[in-house]
Structures are given as C-alpha cells and as structure tokens.
Amino acid sequence: MRKIQNFSYHNHTNFSDGKRSLEEMVAQAKKIGFCEMGVSDxxxxxxxxxxxxxxxxxxxxxxxxxxxxxxxxxLSDFQKHCEHIRQVSKKENFKLYVGFEVDFFTYNGWLEELKEFLTQLDYDYLVSGNHFMPNENGETIINIDCIKGRTDTVKNLSEYIVNHFDAMKKSAESGLYSFLAHIDYIRKLGDDISGPQKFVENKSEVLNALKKNNIGIEISTKGLRKIGDFFPCSEILDEIAKLGIKTVISDDAHNIDELGEDFDKAEDELKKHNITQRLKF
Ligand SMILES: [Zn+2]
Ligand SMILES: [Zn+2]
Structure with a gap:
C-alpha cells in the first residue's frame, strides 16, 4: 500500500484561531489514523x-x-495551554507534541524576551510562521492578509516584502525553530506583486539559511485551499530538493475536516520534485 504521512505538526485549536477544541482535534486525528500529532497554536x-x-x-x-x-x-495562558496538551495526551493515550507557530519579529530586544519567555514553557518545538511584514527596525508591522486587495495603501511595499523574507532568514539563524511554514505566504498578495518569479533571491537566501542551520520546511496543503496551489510553489520545491532540506507535510488545519487533508496530493508533489529528505520528530 502507498505510504502517506500520517501525522501533522502544524494545526490550530481554539486556543488561538482554530475552530475546534484540542479534544475534538485529537478525536479526529485518531479517527483518520494519525500515529501522533503536534499542536502548534x-x-x-x-x-x-x-x-x-x-x-x-x-x-x-x-x-x-x-x-x-x-x-x-x-505567560500563564501559554503555560496552562502546554499543561492542557500534556494532560489530554495522557488521558487519550495519544502522542501529542506541544508546539507553537511563532511569528518572528525583529525589533531590538524581541528575541531576548522570547527566549526568556520560552524558558518558562514546557514545549517541544516551534514552527516559524510569518504573517506580517516589518519595517526596517521591526517596530511597525503590517499583516499580509489584511492588505490583500489594498496593497496600494502601503508605501515602499517591496521593501516590506524584502524585510518579511529577512525575518524568516533571521528565524532560521536563531536556532529556535524546527521548521519553516508557508515560505511564500506572500503570494496571497497576487502573482503580479509577489508570485513565483518575484523576490527569487530573497527566497533563496531563506532556503540557504534553513539548510545551513539544519531547519526543516513544510509543504502545506493549506495553499490548495487558499490560493489553489501548495505553499511553496513548484520553483521553490525544486530548490528544496536540490539543497536537500528536510520537508514535512502540513495541513495547517483550523478545523477537523482539514486535518490530513490532501496529504496524498502532497506526497505526489514531493515525489514529482524528488524530495526525499523528510522531517519526523
Ligand atoms: Zn501560518
Ligand atoms: Zn498555522
């Protein structure tokens, strides 16, 4: 029988913006035959x-x-959430990893504060998920989703996009993360602004930083739901194969029916691109 990845390390519960409780997500994971799951609110x-x-x-x-x-x-909200995941894992007799999808910010002092924060949490891994574009010093941030269709309101948009990729690169260099999520999330702004042929150098720099620091990357089926293609695009997948970056399939599920969704298609896509290095905890 064909082997399809039977776990997900990138999904959300109603602790953040997921629609379902942790218990509901776990019940679904069991139902669809997952062997384990990492929760990354x-x-x-x-x-x-x-x-x-x-x-x-x-x-x-x-x-x-x-x-x-x-x-x-x-802090106490996050501490309680970690504890809750451990308890549910035990009660349900199902392996759960405690993860977080962390936006990497670049203003002075942020990284030190994050590191101090993390020392007080009982977590297993971090996903680098970047949904904002920072200005030069990182003090001002613009949410990508929120400027869809209104990009003309942003002066120096391309500088913001360059900073967005630079933040990803810095996240790889921080040594805190296990893998990078949706490297080309910026495609949400449209191919004319930020499609596969744009910011190619910047994306390469991020990929090289991942390779150098032994950080993985995801191929996300959420892209199929949002822009009709995987995150990342075909061009980036070729580069991932060439560099031999460890890859994991993600669903970025925010609801139970999205858990494991289209993993068969993602397996096909990885095969098509000769991506053989896979990430598993
Ligand atoms: Zn995300
Ligand atoms: Zn996510």
Missing part, C-alpha cells in the same frame, strides 16, 4: 501590535486573544 507577541496599520482589520477578523502585545501578561 499561534504565538504572536509584538509590543506595537495594536499600533500596527492593520490592527483594526485584525481585530475584527479574528479572536483578539491571538494577538498579544506583552510577554509577561500572557
């Missing part, structure tokens, strides 16, 4: 997030609890 902590140009839209679209502006005040 968002950790998005930026001191100026409420001053970001996209804040009003962020606020109306998602649970406000996803976005935090201060490490100290949310």
């Amino acid at each position: 968002h950790m998005i902590i930026h001191k100026n997030i409420e001053q970001s140009p996209s804040w009003d839209m962020l606020h109306s679209r998602y649970a406000a609890a996803v976005y935090r502006n201060d490490f100290k005040s949310c």
Whole structure:
C-alpha cells in the first residue's frame, strides 16, 4: 500500500484561531489514523501590535486573544495551554507534541524576551510562521492578509516584502525553530506583486539559511485551499530538493475536516520534485 504521512505538526485549536477544541482535534486525528500529532497554536507577541496599520482589520477578523502585545501578561495562558496538551495526551493515550507557530519579529530586544519567555514553557518545538511584514527596525508591522486587495495603501511595499523574507532568514539563524511554514505566504498578495518569479533571491537566501542551520520546511496543503496551489510553489520545491532540506507535510488545519487533508496530493508533489529528505520528530 502507498505510504502517506500520517501525522501533522502544524494545526490550530481554539486556543488561538482554530475552530475546534484540542479534544475534538485529537478525536479526529485518531479517527483518520494519525500515529501522533503536534499542536502548534499561534504565538504572536509584538509590543506595537495594536499600533500596527492593520490592527483594526485584525481585530475584527479574528479572536483578539491571538494577538498579544506583552510577554509577561500572557505567560500563564501559554503555560496552562502546554499543561492542557500534556494532560489530554495522557488521558487519550495519544502522542501529542506541544508546539507553537511563532511569528518572528525583529525589533531590538524581541528575541531576548522570547527566549526568556520560552524558558518558562514546557514545549517541544516551534514552527516559524510569518504573517506580517516589518519595517526596517521591526517596530511597525503590517499583516499580509489584511492588505490583500489594498496593497496600494502601503508605501515602499517591496521593501516590506524584502524585510518579511529577512525575518524568516533571521528565524532560521536563531536556532529556535524546527521548521519553516508557508515560505511564500506572500503570494496571497497576487502573482503580479509577489508570485513565483518575484523576490527569487530573497527566497533563496531563506532556503540557504534553513539548510545551513539544519531547519526543516513544510509543504502545506493549506495553499490548495487558499490560493489553489501548495505553499511553496513548484520553483521553490525544486530548490528544496536540490539543497536537500528536510520537508514535512502540513495541513495547517483550523478545523477537523482539514486535518490530513490532501496529504496524498502532497506526497505526489514531493515525489514529482524528488524530495526525499523528510522531517519526523
Ligand atoms: Zn501560518
Ligand atoms: Zn498555522
């Protein structure tokens, strides 16, 4: 029988912006025959997030609890969440890893604060998931989803995009992450602005940093739901194969029916691109 990856390390519960409880996600994982699962709710902590140009839209679209502006005040929420995952794992007799999808920010002091924060959490791994574009010093951030269709409101957009890739590169160099999520999330802004033929050098730099630091990358079936193609695009997958970067299939599930969705198609895509190095904990 054909072998299809039977676990997911990138998905969300209602601790962040997922629609279902951890218990519901675990029940579904068991139902579809997963051998284990890593839960990676968002950790998005930026001191100026409420001053970001996209804040009003962020606020109306998602649970406000996803976005935090201060490490100290949310520590106990994150601690309780970690504990909850451990408890459910034990109760359900199902292997769960405690992960977080962390937006990497670049302003002075952020990384030190994150590291200090992490020492107080009982977690297993981090996914580098970047949904914002920072300005030069990282103090101002713009959410990519929120400027879809309104990119003309951003002056120096290409500089923001370059900074976005630079943040990913820095995340690879930080040594904190297991793998990088949706490297070409920016395609959401449209191929004319940020498609496969754009910012090629910047993407290569990110891939080289992953390779150098032995960090993995995901191929996400969420892209099929959002832009009709995998994250990453075919061109990047070729480069991943060439560099031999460890790859994991992700669903980025925010609901139970998205868990393991289209993993067969992702296996085909990896095969097509001769990607053989796979990531498993
Ligand atoms: Zn994400
Ligand atoms: Zn995600």
